[in-house]
Amino acid sequence: MGKRTPFYTVHEQLGAKIIDFGGFDMPVQYAGIRKEHMAVREKAGLFDVSHMGEFIVSGPEASDLIQYISVNDVTKLFPGRAQYSAMCYDNGGIIDDLIVYMLADQKYMLVVNAANKEKDLKWIQSQNTFDATVEDKSDQTCLLAVQGPAAPEIVRQLTSVDIDNIKFYHFDTGDFAGAQDVVISATGYTGEKGFELYFDAETNDPVKIWNELMRVGEQFELEPAGLGARDTLRLEAGLALYGNDITEETTPIEARLGWITKLEKGEFIGREAIQKVKEEGPARKLIGFKMTEPKKIPRKGYKIADNSGQEIGEVTSGGLSVVLDYGIGMAYVNSDVAEPGNEVSVMIRNKAVSAELVKPPFIKKK
Amino acid sequence: MKYPDDLKYTREHEWVRDNGDGTVTVGITDFAQSELGDIVFVEIDENDDEIAKDDTFGTVEAVKTVSELYMPVTGKIAEVNEKLEDEPELVNEDPYGDGWMIKITLSNKEELEELLSSEQYQEII
DSSP: OOBOOTTHHHHHHTTOEEEEETTEEEEEESSOHHHHHHHHHHSEEEEEOTTSEEEEEESTTHHHHHHHHBSSOGGGOOTTBEEEEEEEOTTSOEEEEEEEEEEETTEEEEEEOGGGHHHHHHHHHHTOOSSOEEEEOGGGEEEEEEESTTHHHHHHTTOSSOGGGOOTTBEEEEEETTEEEEEEEOOOSSSSSEEEEEEETTTSOHHHHHHHHHHHHGGGTEEEOOHHHHHHHHHHTTOOOBTTTBOTTOOTTTTTOGGGOOGGGOOOTTHHHHHHHHHHOOSEEEEEEEESSTTOOOOTTOEEEOTTSOEEEEEEEEEEOTTTOSEEEEEEEEGGGOOTTOEEEEEETTEEEEEEEEOSOSSOOO | OOOOTTSEEOTTSEEEEEOSSSEEEEEEOHHHHHHHOSEEEEEEOOOOSOBOTTSEEEEEEESSOEEEEEOSSSEEEEEEOGGGGTOTTHHHHOTTTTTOOEEEEESOGGGGGGSBOHHHHHHHO
């Protein structure tokens, strides 16, 4: 048995299929991935992602510590602003991707992947030569994500916070469904509008918050959605998954994360190695692809070949696009051929199946 | 979940119905369809030759994952459920009925006796 979030009993009552994910017993699906996926694209879905790790970094040099261990420029943040970032080793390999929230002056929240939490915490502490305190708040922090076009309508009804003024990757803190000090963040992992809600499990009633969301969400056809749909949604949106598309073996440059890597910001861990990869050009690049033959689904680990049968890459994420109804994926492909429009083959059970390289996202929102 | 008593089962989560005429009908169990989740394609290999027990005869693609299909007995594929071409969801909805996958002409009838009973199958899942 793994760790459980405060919503575990709720998931069981809803008939969820439970799997181990990052050491947690988590719902992978309720009614079915397809139904949950479409609910998020057309109405709204409610995800329990409380397994994510949350660290509070505070103190006079909190900003300096984060600036040193992450690739994005933390000095661009202000209270109410969040930032997508990554932590790298000296060699440029990605330790984890994360979101940095500036909660207040000298106080930040780092949100990291559940499976990397212990590794990340040890790493940050080992690099903390600054006047900063790092606290692991993961066990007491709940995280619910409400995602989809109807998400703002649902969230609006449960808070006095003016959510219409929260822009993408911004947040506000306030009351929510009877709970206090809830971080209402306009972020997500689905490519849809939506909010992520962080709150303390000990001073609030987590199940009540879930139930209030489901009650208000009923008229908007809000569906509970599991990690299965979360994965198919993020893939359609072209968002990288740590462990698949980004790992310790990949640098931000080849992982299409150059846009968050601010080499000019000053010294940070991995900077020299990343600078070198940028100047010399990476050997391979992460790129999207779509299957051009029907009924063929790419999976992680499948090889990519050129038309002569030469291996040129490997699939890191793949699956069926529920919306487009064809196979899509992301792969590392040799840089000289990693161009959108190029025709390649995906080797599916020893057969070459036609595919075309494309620039993610696979679906564009109106 | 249901595991009808009149069927035989394999460790690869397939069921086998003896049609009594030298053929068997094969599909995947309720447990298997539930574990796979939404099934999107069923692909049966084109093969007119005899296929040995435990060799693969096709694949099931679900949204989340892919799974191989294994011959529960040695034989030739006599018939393929053409309905699954357009309605793969039948495997989820009716795994022992309209969601059947292939019929096999048996090479060796005795192999049927090596298969699991409903009770034995339920012990391993």
